[in-house]
Amino acid sequence: MSATRPGSVTFVAVLVYINGVLNIIGGVVILFTRDQMVRASNAGAIAGITTAAILSIVLGIVILIVARGLLSGSRLARGLVTVVMILNAVSGVILLFNFQFFSGILEILWAVVVMYLLFTQRANAFFASRA
Template sequence: MPATRPGSVTFVAVLTYIDGVLGIIGGVVILFTRDQMVRASDAGAVAGITTSAILSIILGIVVLIVARGLLSGSRFARGLVTVVMILNAVSGVILLFSLQFFSGILEILWAVVILSLLYTQRANTFFASRG
């Protein structure tokens, strides 16, 4: 019998959904306001901003898919979130060495909180039962 989804996994999935939605909204806003960000004659900057906006929208959609995977117990989604959180922690350490202590500590703490929620005993049981 499959284990029921623990609240910690649901909480991480909700945070992931919020992140994906905000990424999509941010990309759309940038896409529609890119002309106000730089001079229209600077085609290279406009192209760069457009590319960034489109990538943000695509990444937001991928994040929504990963959040859905977390809710359904996908071990791939859990692994992907784990890799991203490890990269965030490494980024936080780099920020500490570049004298951006507050940002670095926040990055590290965020990664630790998300990973600790995804790897509780109940979460381990939930993901293991979804083979």
């Protein structure tokens, strides 16, 4: 018998969806406004901004796929989100060492909360039932 998806997994997936959509929107906005960001004569800067915008859009699409995977119980999706949260926590520790305490603590707390929500007893049962 398969376990029903717990609210914690749905909540994290919705947050991941929002992140993906914002990445796509940000990339599109940057792509269409890149000419106003630098002088037209600075081709290198425009190329860099264009590359960053395209990467943001592609990353947003990947994030949407991962969010869909979370909703369907993909262990790979849960693993990817976990790796990203571990990297966020490491980033938070680095921020603490750079005297950016508020940002560092927020990064660490965010990572801990998301990982907690993905590894509750009900979430573990849900992902295990999808094997």
